[in-house]
Amino acid sequence: MTKVKAMNRDELKIKFEDIPPEGLDIAFEDKRGDLIKDCYPILKPIRASVHLQRWGIDVKVTGQVETEVALPCDRCLKEFSFPIKGRIDVLLEPRAVLSRMKEELRLTKDDLDVIFFDGHTIEVDEVVREEILLAIPMRKLCHEKCKGLCPICGKDLNEGACQCKRDVRESPFAVLKKLMASSG
């Protein structure tokens, strides 16, 4: 089994013809979180190990990725740590195939996670980045019962109540926010 330890992002751009018949294993660590730095800061290095396997003109990518990111809470805006441990299981298909057999693809590969590529270069860094971002929840809460901020004075209500008379001045959004907080 061919094993590669990638040290930087360029080494994660793998040429299709460089994948041996038995497949290619790649392990890498991104200590600074460059892969997702435009989205979220990391608290622990991104560690991934992937296996590339040729399937005709397709490439199957399997493996796992681990990290911990800092997310801003939707309610109180404070950052909290969110550990990620994701499995990678995607099929890369040459983009040219898309136009040629669009319909067939839809019928046969519905259950597979398909990403399109140019047919020559497998951007492992992009695959890993995608998996990390997919693992981040739509609703980001520091904890389920986070009380959020007072819509008037901005106080973090997790640290105690404020003096605002919120019942008379509450906006519909604040009411909704409170409802969500109590039901969450």
Ligand SMILES: [Zn+2]
């Ligand atoms: Zn919060």
Ligand SMILES: [Zn+2]
């Ligand atoms: Zn207040």
